[in-house]
Amino acid sequence: MPDQTVRPADLRGDCERCFGLCCVALPFAASADFAIDKRAGKPCPNLQGDHRCGIHATLRQKGFTGCTVYDCFGAGQKVSQVTFGGQDWRTGSREHARRMFDVFPVVRQLHELLWYLTEALTLPAARPLRAELRQVLEQTEDLTRQTPDQLAALDVGAHRQAVNVLLLKASELARSGFPGRKKDRRGADLMGARLKGADLRGANLRGAYLIAADLTGADLRGADLIGADLRDTDLTDADLTGAFFLTQPQLNAARGSAGTRLPDSVIRPVHWAARR
Template sequence: MPDRTAVRLDLRGDCARCFGLCCVALPFAASDFALDKPAGKPCPNLRGDHRCGIHAELRQRGFNGCTVYDCFGAGQQVSQHTFGGQDWRTGGREHARRMFDVFPVMRQLHEILWYLTEALDLPAARSLHPDMRAALERTERLTRQTPEELAALDVAAHRQGVGVLLERASERARKAVRGKRKDRRGADLAGGRLKGADLRGVSLRGACLIAADLTGADLRDADLLGADLRDADLTDADLTGAFFLTRPQVDAARGGSGTRLPGSVTRPVHWAAGH
């Protein structure tokens, strides 16, 4: 099994090896971007070299959606491997369409790989590690399929099957936390006053925490898979050991130097600027 730190690095977007796929294949909505854009249409800020012309000013120019997005390495996988380095500008209309169809599928597969890699770092779920390694290997094989196979893949069904395994891993990991923990899966906690709340070992899977006040909250060993943390205040919160937390979730939240994060997640640069 490869070093999981190295695996995580491969599961992060590398724009230098991608053909700007997130800037073309995906739709933009004015709620998170400075404009509306349909899928398949290039963002007007995308340059001819597939790089963003306003990358250093995205937040100031109203493109917050770009700053909290991560393809989990799907962009470079599709660009350099699935399509062999031929970009959508030069391959013709049908080539571009196929590339744009495959990219969202690959993004989901790479996100699944991230979660499985995280689950393999949960000691309490060690008995499930053989099943998780098998699921990871199956998912990796899917990422190496042809464009036609990827476009036809029922990625939702695959994700659902892996989700059951991740749920079992979460239950075993959180069981190690003492005390009875309330299940907050899918809870609507938008704008919630949770300052200093004891959320250790709580399942917040899929919970809506938009603009929630989580300052000083204890989120150690909490399950945060799919939790919506947009504009949530994580100032001085402790997320040590929290699992299934991704960079896009953290980037969408607010925090500071006192926020403690899991080692697998990088502290957002804009936190230091107070944005």
């Protein structure tokens, strides 16, 4: 495994070391994903004094499915313990809390990029890019450790665009090893598409809209799934072995089964076990 400056554990949310930032900083609207409206900066009514969710075990039943598919990629503990040195938003000034809430989404985006860069470093076919990938990963990690004022002023969109160019190169190298003509569905509208048993080996599905699509038994080995919208996508018995840039939030938003084969970078969602 290549040398890395970021550990995989650093890129997974650790609620024990966070001040419930996702439950306060982010807004949500009453919908199929959330039972109520909440503005940014206002604590969710389910957030307890110890920064834990009072209905964590029953979020789906209570109408908060959106919470179950969210992951901060470790940004919560980074902002809580590093950026603000362990100072709670509850005990600091109102300005302190506002700055913390402003910075959290920025660091979350940077940590998501760290997730992709870390995975790109594990792709054997991307070996020619490893030196550049390591350099960009270190630069991105350095950005996450800037001061609150620097983070608030950061053009994270420009940095994301620059990183994406490198990730696309890694994707092209990784997908080139699969035989046949590669399907290019980048940004495609595949909502509700009937793709049962489809051969999507090495396909480019970056940013594709696969909401409620039927991918039962589909072959997605070596597919690029960065940014693909998998909400309610049926992955029953699909093969995602070797699929890359697939995140846990994407998978949590989809439907699957015990027969769904997954890459090692993600875990099987608990709610899949309830499906027959």
